[in-house]
Amino acid sequence: MPHDPIPTGKSDPPSSLVFRQVSKVYDDSLGGNRFALRDVSFDVPTGSRVAIVGRSGSGKSTLLHLAAGIDVPTGGEVLIGGHNLGTLSERSRTLLRREQIGLIFQFFHLLPHLSVQDNVALPELIAGQEMSEITRRVSQLLERVGLQDRSQDNIQKLSGGEMQRVAICRALIRKPPLLLADEPTGNLDDANSRLVMEMMLKMAAEQESTLIYVTHSGELADLADQVWSLHSGILET
Ligand SMILES: Nc1ncnc2c1ncn2[C@@H]1O[C@H](COP(=O)(O)OP(=O)(O)OP(=O)(O)O)[C@@H](O)[C@H]1O
Ligand SMILES: [Mg+2]
Numbered sequence: 001m002p003h004d005p006i007p008t009g010k011s012d013p014p015s016s017l018v019f020r021q022v023s024k025v026y027d028d029s030l031g032g033n034r035f036a037l038r039d040v041s042f043d044v045p046t047g048s049r050v051a052i053v054g055r056s057g058s059g060k061s062t063l064l065h066l067a068a069g070i071d072v073p074t075g076g077e078v079l080i081g082g083h084n085l086g087t088l089s090e091r092s093r094t095l096l097r098r099e100q101i102g103l104i105f106q107f108f109h110l111l112p113h114l115s116v117q118d119n120v121a122l123p124e125l126i127a128g129q130e131m132s133e134i135t136r137r138v139s140q141l142l143e144r145v146g147l148q149d150r151s152q153d154n155i156q157k158l159s160g161g162e163m164q165r166v167a168i169c170r171a172l173i174r175k176p177p178l179l180l181a182d183e184p185t186g187n188l189d190d191a192n193s194r195l196v197m198e199m200m201l202k203m204a205a206e207q208e209s210t211l212i213y214v215t216h217s218g219e220l221a222d223l224a225d226q227v228w229s230l231h232s233g234i235l236e237t
Contacts, residue, residue: 015082016045016046016177017078017080018042018043018077018078019040019041020041020076020077022037022066022076023039023040024233025075037059037062037233040076044210047205049201049223049224049225050224051215051227053218054231062233064212067080067212068180069088069093070097072086081178098127099174101180102171102209103182104181104184105181112156114154114155115151115152116151120166120169121135121173124174127174138169145166145169147165160187161188161189165199172204172209178209179210182213183214183216184197184200186215198223201223201224
């Protein structure tokens, strides 16, 4: 005879990210459909680190955009920290993204007219965090990536590898439970790629952030706990 589960008084935290039969279809210029993702389902446990590999056009960026709530699926459901994105307004999705997700891009997306320090501080400034706390946190992060002596420099004075280290600090400053990185080392040489990737993995682990990153490098993918591959919009986990 089946027993009811024994109540433990605590419930497991919701998974960082869940996809349930997610599809994304674009109209092509000939009036047909182009499937960027087909029936993709997965559940990323909190704190895990996943690398996504796949050919150009296989749907990697589409998957990350849907995971970030930047774009919406044409079918299926996306849940972030237990919240179903499909039931939220665009405004609520934006707020959820600011609180729950750190984003890192291939071309950094830093603000060229700001200093290193202000680029890192930006998410905290938007959130209205207290200035003394922001300053403390920015210097802690910059020290962690070895850029403490560059904090006052204009961002444009930095090398590509240095810029990506700044972008990682910016993505992590609000301690987001979920970190998404689209080819974060795609614009860096081999030595810098390894350094930046190892830094990103280590800092995500220290903050207990779940990390999902896209890479073209098998060697860098192998640094993750799991490697998933996409083939023409179909995911193999
Ligand atoms: N806005 C759009 N309109 C139409 N088709 C699109 C759009 N965005 C992406 N696609 C198509 O969806 C497919 C997946 O694109 P996606 O950018 O996700 O690929 P990717 O795996 O990130 O490729 P890459 O490695 O080159 O960055 C491609 O065929 C692409 O042309
Ligand atoms: Mg891409």
